[in-house]
Amino acid sequence: MDGREWHLAVAREPGHRFSLVRALKFVPSFSPAEELASATIAKLTLGMVEPRTAVGVLAVCETAVGVALVFGVQLRIAIGLLFVQMAGTLTPLALFPSIHVHQVP
Numbered sequence: 004m005d006g007r008e009w010h011l012a013v014a015r016e017p018g019h020r021f022s023l024v025r026a027l028k029f030v031p032s033f034s035p036a037e038e039l040a041s042a043t044i045a046k047l048t049l050g051m052v053e054p055r056t057a058v059g060v061l062a063v064c065e066t067a068v069g070v071a072l073v074f075g076v077q078l079r080i081a082i083g084l085l086f087v088q089m090a091g092t093l094t095p096l097a098l099f100p101s102i103h104v105h106q107v108p
Contacts, residue, residue: 018072025069028062031055039102043095064088 027034034040040061041054048057065088071081095102 018069020069023069025062025065028058028065034058039095039099043091043098046098047094 028037028040031037037058041058044052044057044061045054064084068081068084068088071077072085
């Protein structure tokens with residue numbers, strides 16, 4: 004197994020999980036994170052993007068990252084988008100702290 008095959012093997016497993024979990028956003032009201040994602044995107048775009056459209060675009064982008072990781076296509080772009088997505092995942096912590104922090108230690 005050369006270096007490229009090893010990297011593909013490492014990227015495939017998280018890619019499967021990433022794309023399957025993110026594909027839940029394609030089904031309305033099926034993803035547990037849909038409401039939070041809608042509220043976050045609405046706040047970031049100052050309400051200029053309709054929540055259903057925003058969640059659909061988010062689902063396409065996230066699923067594309069997962070598929071790229073599984074098949075080893077455009078890995079540099081996929082990993083870059085993965086880091087952007089992870090930053091977006093942490094954004095609700097700053098925008099909606101009351102949702103996440105119930106009791107201050």
